[in-house]
Amino acid sequence: MNAVLAPVRRLDAWLFVVLVALVVTSSLRYVLRHGLGTVGVLILLGAAALIVGYAVRPLLPQRTWIPAAWSVALAALVAALTIAAPSFAWCAVPVAFAVLRTLPYLWAVVCVSALVVVVTASWLRISPMLDPVVIAGPLGIALITVMSFRALDLEAKARAELIDRLVATQDDLAAEQRRVGALRERARLSRDIHDSIGQDLSSVYLLLQAADRGWTAEPATSHDNVRTAIDASRRGLEEIRHVIHDLSTEVESASLITAAELHQRLGDLREHSHGSAQVSLRIDGAPVPLSHRSSSALVATARGALANVQEHSGADRAMMTLTYTPDEVRLDIRDDGRGFDPQRARSTPGSSPNAIRRGLGLKGIRDRVVELGGGADVESEIGDGTTVSVWFPIGPAAQNEEN
DSSP: OOOSSOOOHHHHHHHHHHHHHHHHHHHHHHHHHHOSSHHHHHHHHHHHHHHHHHHTGGGSOSSSSHHHHHHHHHHHHHHHHHHHOGGGGGGHHHHHHHHHHHSOHHHHHHHHHHHHHHHHHHHHHHSSSOOHHHHHHHHHHHHHHHHHHHHHHHHHHHHHHHHHHHHHHHHHHHHHHHHHHHHHHHHHHHHHIIIIIHHHHHHHHHHHHHHHHTTTTOHHHHHHHHHHHHHHHHHHHHHHHHHHHHHHSOOOTTOEEOHHHHHHHHHHHHHTOOSSSEEEEEEESOOOOEEHHHHHHHHHHHHHHHHHIIIIIOOSEEEEEEEEOSSEEEEEEEEOSOOOOGGGGSSOTTOOHHHHHHHHHHHHHHHHHHHTTOEEEEEEOTTSOEEEEEEEEOTHHHHHHHO
16 A cells, blocks of 8 residues: 655654653643543543554554554544543644555545544634634644655655666666677687687698598508698697686686797697698797787687688798787788788678688687777788788786776
8 A cells, every 4th residue: 555655764763752752741731630530541541552552553564454544543542532632632743644654645635634623623622712823723734744745755756666767777787788798708609619629620621631632642641631630630629628618617817828828829820730821920029928818819810810821812921920019919910822802701692602701700800809908900902912910908008908
């Protein structure tokens, strides 16, 4: 049941204190003026019942009809006491608060109006003459009280509704963040599989295909290709275990990888790059440790770019250049292959399957580094080779990027 005035714990305590003071004062006044007769005893019992009845309000079950019946009973008791002893009329004020707290608006107005009528009639009964103030005063106070509490109630309801909407919006935002996080994780897994396991499996396929074609004519070369394919499959298995480890273990993004370890991983890519292109590695600048995620992104970029070089470019040479500057670390992979048009490498109706796959790989490289706060660029022209570049801020520049 909706009440006019929202519950306030301090207000309950102060109203009870005021009611007790008014009841005790009115009882003493009556006893001092009229003595302790039969009527006096009944009035004192009614006063005690009023205090006890008001005190049990916190014990009443909520969301039932009992609080409403309780407030009506208190109002009736105050009315009876006021009729018997008009000095109890002041007790109607805290009881009116209780009525406003428990009854709906219209019923509260009716109940408070009835109390005002009883109070006014009781005061007129003991007045020697008709006093307009006795009539206007209680009516005006009751009207101002009800309208003020009505305004407070509407404001409280509007505030509660706003809070509910805010909570609902936060829940929706949290759900959307979880959905976006899941999509981002799926995209990251797709890139990792494409640039690691996918490239190793592609190498195994090409090596086994070459071994099958030359098995009779060039058995030694075919056996070498098979052994190389075995090595490639072993590295692919290690990459799978690495991906599973990253999924099952939380890796701190702030953990650092030494420059020597990064260089070793890039050197392994150079040595195990399968294809006709000769790959070289060059290190420029003063090496510094990098974060785990940045180092992994550099290695994944090099692996994906070299796979594109060996499978699509027809290049004779490819150069990996890792450059350290005070503000950033940069990796460039340059080949002297046939090149391509980056705009047409996307998935368009006129693109070849190789161009589509190459475009997807380059998009994965770009998405990975941008997600980590870095940058990526691809420069290529038909007949003039291709350069894939990625970079990450380091030192003060990295701190500014994080901020």
